[in-house]
Amino acid sequence: MNLSNKTIVITGACSGIGAELARLARFQGATVIGIDRNLPQLTLDGFFQADLGDPASIQALVAQLPARIDALCNVAGVPGTSPTDLVGRVNYLGLRALSTALVPRMPPGSSLVNIASVLGAEWPLRLEQHKALAGVQGFAEGQQWLAANPVPQSTCYQYFKEALIVWSLQQAGVWFRDHSIRVNCVAPGPVFTPILDDFVSMLGEERLARDAARIKRPALADEVAAVITFLCSDASRWVNGANIPVDGGLAASYV
Ligand SMILES: NC(=O)c1ccc[n+]([C@@H]2O[C@H](COP(=O)([O-])OP(=O)(O)OC[C@H]3O[C@@H](n4cnc5c(N)ncnc54)[C@H](O)[C@@H]3O)[C@@H](O)[C@H]2O)c1
Numbered sequence: 001m002n003l004s005n006k007t008i009v010i011t012g013a014c015s016g017i018g019a020e021l022a023r024l025a026r027f028q029g030a031t032v033i034g035i036d037r038n039l040p041q042l043t044l045d046g047f048f049q050a051d052l053g054d055p056a057s058i059q060a061l062v063a064q065l066p067a068r069i070d071a072l073c074n075v076a077g078v079p080g081t082s083p084t085d086l087v088g089r090v091n092y093l094g095l096r097a098l099s100t101a102l103v104p105r106m107p108p109g110s111s112l113v114n115i116a117s118v119l120g121a122e123w124p125l126r127l128e129q130h131k132a133l134a135g136v137q138g139f140a141e142g143q144q145w146l147a148a149n150p151v152p153q154s155t156c157y158q159y160f161k162e163a164l165i166v167w168s169l170q171q172a173g174v175w176f177r178d179h180s181i182r183v184n185c186v187a188p189g190p191v192f193t194p195i196l197d198d199f200v201s202m203l204g205e206e207r208l209a210r211d212a213a214r215i216k217r218p219a220l221a222d223e224v225a226a227v228i229t230f231l232c233s234d235a236s237r238w239v240n241g242a243n244i245p246v247d248g249g250l251a252a253s254y255v
Contacts, residue, residue: 001226001233004029008232009069011035011052011098012076013044016193017115020221021073021228028229033069035061036076052076053089055097055139062101071111071232072102079198080157088151092160093142096167108180113231114168115224116185118247120161121254130166157202165243172241182240184231189247190218214253219246 008025012018013034019042022032026045033046040047050061074095078087099112106112123130129149136145151159165185172183190196190211196218200208224246230236231244245251 001028001229001235003229003233006070006232007031007033007066007068008071008073009033009035009065009102010073010075011095012115013047014038014040014042016195017188017191017221017224017228018073018075021075021225024222024225024229025232028233030071030232033065052094052098053078053086054094058094058097058101058139062098065102065105067105068107069102069105069110070107071113072099072106073113073115073228073232074099075115075228077115077195079195080153080155080202081198084151084153084156087156087160088146089139089143091157092163092167093139095164096142097139099171103175103179103181106179106181109234109237110179110181111232111236112171112175112181112183113228114164114183114185115228116165116168116187116243117157117161118187118189118245118251119158120165120187120243121251122158123162123165126159126162127166130163131170133163134167134170168243169241176240182231182236184236184239184241185243186224186227186231187243187245187247187251188219188224189215189245189250191221191224192218193221211250215248215250217248219248 008030013022014036031045034044051057175181
């Protein structure tokens, strides 16, 4: 993959999938700007500390980011063991706010990649709800909609990954038509990263046992990163509106 002359912004760049992605994208020639709430322990071309669940922090971040961005990879996320409100702010509302603010800096041919999850696979069951939320513009307005349409703690991670997939598919149509910017998702199954244990407590023994029988092993973070760099590259220039499973066949095994 060749990412020379591309400036790529990666959220969640300090750990897990985001860190592997940052390493790989730099190796492939990109200039990588990392964003995270924590400080990096890897080499980046630029870094900004920000809380992606806080609209004021996102606004301050946007003011510092470069004028030209060729790809935005929204990797930062929190597991469903975090409070519902935080999951909604980081995994959906903040991601949406950052993306919307950066689109005007993305030239034709740019790429936006969102990290969904195999756990978002049931989005068609709640399509109308997710479309309603997608239709609500703005961070504060989204919070108001969620206050009126509360999401249960036990399934909040799944809900916001589903919502992210629906919003991404919609934006793929709009942003490609209006700005020639592609929008795609990657949907990992379990990945060996620091939050894997949170998924274990979030999903419970029964679901884990079911899934464990269906996969050879969790993914390694670099196996997910490779698919993301493909989506950032010009090799994927006609891939738009896709939600690509990177799960060793887990989702397919439920068919
Ligand atoms: N690990 C898995 O099994 C798995 C499976 C499917 C999807 N995912 C998704 O992959 C993405 C990356 O997760 P990971 O497994 O690499 O986890 P991770 O915990 O290793 O990395 C997440 C990164 O996001 C950052 N982050 C979290 N909240 C933030 C905030 N408010 N502001 C700024 N940065 C913040 C963290 O500091 C961390 O560096 C997430 O969106 C996650 O939902 C993970």
